[in-house]
Amino acid sequence: MLKPLYFLPGRGARLNGRLGAELTARGYQVAGRSLHDGFESLDFQAQLSMIRDDLIAGHFEPSSIVVAHSYGSHLCLSSLMGLPPFPGTLALVSPAYRQIQVGFSTYRVPGARQLAKAIDQNSFPKPLGRVGVVSGNDDWQVPVQGVIALESALGAQITFVKSQHELPAADVQQLLNALNIKA
Known part of the structure; x- marks a missing residue:
């Protein structure tokens, strides 16, 4: 029997x-939400509500595992902000959760200020289980300082790799192994 896992992939x-x-x-039955099949047409608050409902209904126990990538990390963290501390394992890959501007490039996500403020001020409900983050040190969408803020706010083990936003599979696999997300 496959073990359940909740996954929030990035845009696209x-x-x-x-x-x-x-x-x-790795032997998991993957459930979750992606920005397809009508979910992308919902407003941000409706998306968060659906994710919260999903988590509470089947993925909010000490044995639960949530994996989120890029914008999926923003959805994940924004959803968890409205819940009690998450009791399970949380893996964030290239967590794009802040609004940033570098030169003419801008990355905007809804609710970014509120989430960044909660993380920066350590008022985010700190997860109770294991938390790991892997991010590229050359990723303009995920500033290093923003990832470092996750370390204390989430109690996260942070790994930076020499990469941009799309991380090599081996680096993501290393995070999954470190969090014991394996068959």
């Missing part, structure tokens, strides 16, 4: 994409 990715396929290969 699907539950059965590269990371979802890796999680399935």
Whole structure:
């Protein structure tokens, strides 16, 4: 029997994409939300409400595992901000959760100020289980200082790799192994 796992991929990715396929290969039954099949047309608060409902209904126990990538990390953290501390294992890959501007490039996510403030001020409900983050040190969408803020706010083990936003599979697999997300 496959173990359940909740997954929130980034924009453009699907539950059965590269990371979802890796999680399935590790023996997990992958459930979650992607910005497809109507979910992307919902407003931000409706998306958070659906994710919270999903988590409470089947993924909010000490044995629960949530994996989120890029914008999926923003959705995940924003959803968890409205709940009691998450009791399970949380893996964040390239967590794009802040609004940033570098030169003419801007990355905007809804609710970014509120989430960044909660993380920066350590008022985010700190998860009770294991938390790991892997991010590229050359990723303009995920500033190093923003990731470092997750260390104390979430009690996260942070790993920086020499990469941009799309991390090599081996680096993501190393995070999953470190959090014991394996068959």
